[in-house]
Amino acid sequence: DTAVSQTPKYLVTQMGNDKSIKCEQNLGHDTMYWYKQDSKKFLKIMFSYNNKELIINETVPNRFSPKSPDKAHLNLHINSLELGDSAVYFCASSQVSSGGLTQYFGPGTRLLVL
Amino acid sequence: AQSVTQLDSQVPVFEEAPVELRCNYSSSVSVYLFWYVQYPNQGLQLLLKYLSGSTLVKSINGFEAEFNKSQTSFHLRKPSVHISDTAEYFCAVTQKTSYDKVIFGPGTSLSVIP
Numbered sequence: 001d002t003a004v005s006q007t008p009k010y011l012v013t014q015m016g017n018d019k020s021i022k023c024e025q026n027l028g029h030d031t032m033y034w035y036k037q038d039s040k041k042f043l044k045i046m047f048s049y050n051n052k053e054l055i056i057n058e059t060v061p062n063r064f065s066p067k068s069p070d071k072a073h074l075n076l077h078i079n080s081l082e083l084g085d086s087a088v089y090f091c092a093s094s095q096v097s098s099g100g101l102t103q104y105f106g107p108g109t110r111l112l113v114l
Numbered sequence: 115a116q117s118v119t120q121l122d123s124q125v126p127v128f129e130e131a132p133v134e135l136r137c138n139y140s141s142s143v144s145v146y147l148f149w150y151v152q153y154p155n156q157g158l159q160l161l162l163k164y165l166s167g168s169t170l171v172k173s174i175n176g177f178e179a180e181f182n183k184s185q186t187s188f189h190l191r192k193p194s195v196h197i198s199d200t201a202e203y204f205c206a207v208t209q210k211t212s213y214d215k216v217i218f219g220p221g222t223s224l225s226v227i228p
Contacts, residue, residue, distance in 0.1 A: 004157070041202055043158075043218040056215055090157055101146055101165065101208065103216060105157030 003027050004106040006091050012112045021076045021109045023091030031096040032074035037088040086113045116141040118207050118219035126225045135190040135222045137205030147188040148206040200226045
């Protein structure tokens, strides 16, 4: 009965590869997010989707492409992985339309690019 | 633009001692304020939030924070810490006009020493 789940939990890959991270929430929320947490624990928003529509797209290389097939899912595809992409990626969700300000985070995906 | 400052990157404190984690924010409009906690190898979870009303807000595990508008601060306090409070603490802010985007501070690592 996990609220926000992510797969995989760990991802080790070579430079230049393409990989995807999946996120699902069973809270019925209308908004989902992707955050990147670097090695110094700094957390930065990358994307936000509201009802499958992209509403926040921060300064992120276009190698990163989010996809929201439905309200409950937000996936992140990364092309041509680079060493600097190594980080922990968190998915989160909230119910913005009814004033839900709390964000619920997944457990994170630890990406290591070699 | 909004920003969040957490002046202390690391705070070591002995068990049962009091602690204060400092947070200051900058915004040209009214904001909502949050503290999130991240335990080792986990996602973030909401600790407490200030939306309106009483400027002193409390969590279920003994933490409290006070919103000070004149000093643009939202410091987090606990009168007596436990080993289990060891974690990373993030202050966050969102504008009342666009609360789908949350800006996180750089985090404070609280280490409780037995």
